[in-house]
Amino acid sequence: MVGYGFLIARLCLAAVFLYSGVDKAWHWRSSVDEVMGDGLPWPAVFAGATVFTQLAGGCLVATGLLAWLGALLLAGFTVAATLLGHRFWLRRGAEFRHEVTTSLEHVAIVGGLLLLCLLDIPASG
Numbered sequence: 751m752v753g754y755g756f757l758i759a760r761l762c763l764a765a766v767f768l769y770s771g772v773d774k775a776w777h778w779r780s781s782v783d784e785v786m787g788d789g790l791p792w793p794a795v796f797a798g799a800t801v802f803t804q805l806a807g808g809c810l811v812a813t814g815l816l817a818w819l820g821a822l823l824l825a826g827f828t829v830a831a832t833l834l835g836h837r838f839w840l841r842r843g844a845e846f847r848h849e850v851t852t853s854l855e856h857v858a859i860v861g862g863l864l865l866l867c868l869l870d871i872p873a874s875g
Contacts, residue, residue: 784797
């Protein structure tokens with residue numbers, strides 16, 4: 751029973767990244783524009799790195815093949831993306847509340863990814 755629960759948890763964590771990676775690849779111009787809106791240099795490079803990270807990390811987590819590595823990759827990506835794309839400290843009113851909520855949702859996702867990483871990392875020795 752635990753095995754099925756672990757599989758379901760991995761699939762739940764991977765789903766958002768796999769969907770987003772496919773969507774960003776499918777709507778490439780919008781992905782590049784989003785990066786430009788965040789003020790990052792080389793928007794196409796960052797958009798491509800985002801798609802790669804989301805798809806590669808999502809596949810690793812979903813399949814269980816090096817799931818700890820995929821989880822670590824996606825956790826780092828999520829922290830960076832949250833800090834760069836959801837700068838709630840620059841917002842006011844409803845926009846502030848929306849960005850704080852989104853950021854806290856991302857914190858929860860990072861927590862789940864870190865738990866997966868800790869549970870799946872190979873034992874040393």
